[in-house]
Amino acid sequence: MAEQRDMYAYRDDQTLRLINQGYAPIDIAERLKQLAEPLASQLHARDYYGSISHNLRAVYQRYLSFSNGNHASLAPLPPVDDARKTIAWMGGAGAMLAKARASYAQGDYR
DSSP states (O other): OHHHHHHHHHHHHHHHHHHHTTOOHHHHHHHOOSOOTTGGGSGGGSOSSSOHHHHHHHHHHHHHTTOOSOGGGGSOOOHHHHHHHHHHHTTSHHHHHHHHHHHHHTTOOO
């Protein structure tokens, strides 16, 4: 039981440390990809119902709500409208697909 408290305390402490440095949820998830040893090797710390990345973003949301600190994201476009606008800005569907294929060929799948 103490080990589990340590895991949650570490996760919360590290998330709050990065929040206080001005990082957004996605930045925090990128910086803390795994727990520190000896926590990472503990059986109870394995990813079962979400990854450490998901858990860190949940901690962020617990303390700061849904905001990511970017005022432009407080009133986002609906996903379909956002996608249409993004594709248009990228030069159309053909140009976007060429860029996506080039990224994929380089191993960049995100």
